[in-house]
Amino acid sequence: MTTKTHRVLPGFGLALGYTLVYLSLLILLPLGGMILKASELGFGQIIDIALGERSLAAFRVTFGASLVAASINAFFGLIVAWILVRYPFPGKRFVDALVDLPFALPTAVAGITLATLYAGNGWLGRYIEPLGFKVAYTPLGIVVALTFITLPFVVRTLQPVIEDIETEVEEAAASLGASRWQTFVKVIFPAIFPALLTGFALAFARAVGEYGSVIFIAGNLPLISEITPLLIISKLEQYDVLGATALAVVMLALSFMLLLTVNVLQWWAANRHKNNEPLEAAAGRAAGGAQ
Amino acid sequence: MTRFHRSISGLLLALVAGAALADASLLNSSYDVARDVYKDYNPLFQKYWKQKTGETLELKQSHGGSSKQVRAVADGLEADVVTMNQANDIEFLAEKGLVAKDWTKKFPNNASPYTSAMVFIVRKGNPKAIKDWSDVAAPGVQMIIPHPKNTGNGRNTYLSAWAWALKQPGGNDAKAQEFLGKLLKNAPLFAAGGRDATTTFMQRGLGDVLITFESEAEMIAKEFGKGNFEVVYPSLTLQTEFPVAVVEKVVDKKGTRKQAQAYLEYLWSKEGQENAAQNYLRPRDAELLKKYAAQFPPVKTFTVDEVFGNANKAFSTHFKDGGSFDQIYVQK
Numbered sequence: 001m002t003t004k005t006h007r008v009l010p011g012f013g014l015a016l017g018y019t020l021v022y023l024s025l026l027i028l029l030p031l032g033g034m035i036l037k038a039s040e041l042g043f044g045q046i047i048d049i050a051l052g053e054r055s056l057a058a059f060r061v062t063f064g065a066s067l068v069a070a071s072i073n074a075f076f077g078l079i080v081a082w083i084l085v086r087y088p089f090p091g092k093r094f095v096d097a098l099v100d101l102p103f104a105l106p107t108a109v110a111g112i113t114l115a116t117l118y119a120g121n122g123w124l125g126r127y128i129e130p131l132g133f134k135v136a137y138t139p140l141g142i143v144v145a146l147t148f149i150t151l152p153f154v155v156r157t158l159q160p161v162i163e164d165i166e167t168e169v170e171e172a173a174a175s176l177g178a179s180r181w182q183t184f185v186k187v188i189f190p191a192i193f194p195a196l197l198t199g200f201a202l203a204f205a206r207a208v209g210e211y212g213s214v215i216f217i218a219g220n221l222p223l224i225s226e227i228t229p230l231l232i233i234s235k236l237e238q239y240d241v242l243g244a245t246a247l248a249v250v251m252l253a254l255s256f257m258l259l260l261t262v263n264v265l266q267w268w269a270a271n272r273h274k275n276n277e278p279l280e281a282a283a284g285r286a287a288g289g290a291q
Numbered sequence: 292m293t294r295f296h297r298s299i300s301g302l303l304l305a306l307v308a309g310a311a312l313a314d315a316s317l318l319n320s321s322y323d324v325a326r327d328v329y330k331d332y333n334p335l336f337q338k339y340w341k342q343k344t345g346e347t348l349e350l351k352q353s354h355g356g357s358s359k360q361v362r363a364v365a366d367g368l369e370a371d372v373v374t375m376n377q378a379n380d381i382e383f384l385a386e387k388g389l390v391a392k393d394w395t396k397k398f399p400n401n402a403s404p405y406t407s408a409m410v411f412i413v414r415k416g417n418p419k420a421i422k423d424w425s426d427v428a429a430p431g432v433q434m435i436i437p438h439p440k441n442t443g444n445g446r447n448t449y450l451s452a453w454a455w456a457l458k459q460p461g462g463n464d465a466k467a468q469e470f471l472g473k474l475l476k477n478a479p480l481f482a483a484g485g486r487d488a489t490t491t492f493m494q495r496g497l498g499d500v501l502i503t504f505e506s507e508a509e510m511i512a513k514e515f516g517k518g519n520f521e522v523v524y525p526s527l528t529l530q531t532e533f534p535v536a537v538v539e540k541v542v543d544k545k546g547t548r549k550q551a552q553a554y555l556e557y558l559w560s561k562e563g564q565e566n567a568a569q570n571y572l573r574p575r576d577a578e579l580l581k582k583y584a585a586q587f588p589p590v591k592t593f594t595v596d597e598v599f600g601n602a603n604k605a606f607s608t609h610f611k612d613g614g615s616f617d618q619i620y621v622q623k
Binding site for chain 1: 356358359362383438440441442478479480481482483487490491494495496497606610611612617620621
């Protein structure tokens with residue numbers, strides 16, 4: 001008799017094979033093709049293209065704005081997710097559905113709408129521009145567009161995790177004398193931190209590649225508000241496919257490094273949490289700090 | 292058979308019948324805003340071709356950014372003809388061997404059936420008194436144009452201003468570049484495309500002058516009302532051409548050379564030229580130009596070939612990476 005364990009879905013071998021083929025076709029093949037194309041240029045040439053003044057400025061704008069947007073969403077997205085999970089209120093389902101809208105909207109539509117809102121004569125622009133905040137056609141506009149586009153990533157990643165935290169844990173912490181702040185910092189935050197990092201990483205990755213919504217609000221001035229995807233398109237418009245691929249590969253490498261860093265951080269956070277005490281103990285510890 | 296199956300097979304039958312009704316089909320790959328021009332032109336040609344040969348022709352259109360369309364054709368989109376807004380786009384297809392090397396000689400007027408000109412659109416009453424290129428470059432004036440590196444529209448503006456600066460007393464390339472530097476400093480943004488620039492200027496109320504095709508001015512009048520802006524013709528501007536070509540490789544494969552050639556030739560017929568004029572593009576036909584004189588006031592123009600040698604040369608000196616446009620920005 002075999003000791004083979006039976007799973008609900010048939011065949012690990014088959015499923016793994018399928019997974020590998022599927023991922024290769026969808027992800028490895030296109031990316032491999034891109035790297036192969038870029039390898040027609042020497043490594044030195046790729047670096048030259050990446051270190052051009054306009055490219056450097058574009059990388060700064062792209063990665064800078066993406067980091068800012070992902071951070072903004074990590075903070076405000078957490079609040080949104082918390083409210084959506086913890087509090088009942090009228091129209092909750094509607095608000096919950098609103099979160100997904102940036103997913104569904106064609107990005108160009110989002111860009112044009114945001115530009116209309118924030119232009120000097122727009123609904124919002126006419127009030128904030130006199131205060132000295134010029135949003136449309138500045139790097140700030142890029143941050144706004146990216147924040148809009150990436151909101152669902154943080155909220156949707158956090159929601160199930162927050163749902164899993166039982167309120168009893170908080171009650172236990174409170175009954176043991178922990179303040180609200182201590183409960184949050186020592187009990188809740190460690191539990192949701194890994195998910196928060198995942199949401200942040202997803203939002204960041206999405207923002208780096210964003211094109212449609214940004215070009216309508218960015219202003220696209222060289223060295224000031226040009227994003228790297230625009231430079232790539234610009235090179236394609238010049239039929240410089242190799243140059244475009246070089247920029248794309250550099251972008252890919254930078255994103256990969258950043259995502260790897262976030263993943264390591266996340267792994268570290270998750271592990272630390274696992275090795276630590278269970279939530280109930282954490283509640284006690286939080287309370288202990290209060291005594 | 293269920294009702295569902297019956298309706299599906301009915302649909303399929305209709306599709307097959309529809310395809311069978313046409314004796315041949317042509318695909319025209321074209322730039323974005325030419326949609327209306329060819330939507331009006333296609334029925335004219337279909338009627339003409341039916342009368343002449345008895346053949347029913349199916350005409351399909353594909354529109355997008357000029358360079359993007361050309362890349363699609365180069366990558367295998369089976370377009371029989373290409374109708375573009377920049378010569379260097381078709382030149383790219385010629386280099387790839389898809390279009391005849393001497394494509395500009397295959398049709399009259401450099402293979403461009405109609406033209407337009409780059410003009411200034413200013414706000415009602417022209418509050419900043421913008422008359423010519425020097426006024427656009429004056430301090431405190433805001434100019435709205437699409438990105439000169441990424442759009443034909445933006446490139447045409449750049450070249451117009453450059454040629455104007457060359458023609459000024461003591462003008463030379465260095466002075467022209469300096470002038471362009473001043474001009475570009477007045478751009479608070481570069482729009483993503485021609486239509487985006489129009490919306491930014493008209494709807495968002497940004498800028499004192501929008502520089503675009505003369506034909507776009509009429510679109511704006513239709514969309515936003517005639518009284519909201521004025522059209523100013525500068526003392527010298529670029530005559531923009533809209534080159535057309537047969538895609539040799541595709542017509543040979545599909546056996547549609549005869550139809551494709553006739554489709555483009557007919558653009559020069561009275562009907563074709565009138566259609567262009569009605570779409571606010573300057574016809575080549577002198578008589579028609581006179582007939583529509585109110586719509587097309589005289590303007591002093593130059594062609595890219597006259598001032599810059601040819602489209603490819605203009606492109607590589609000014610817009611290729613490291614060209615004059617990049618130099619202006621990196622110098623700052």
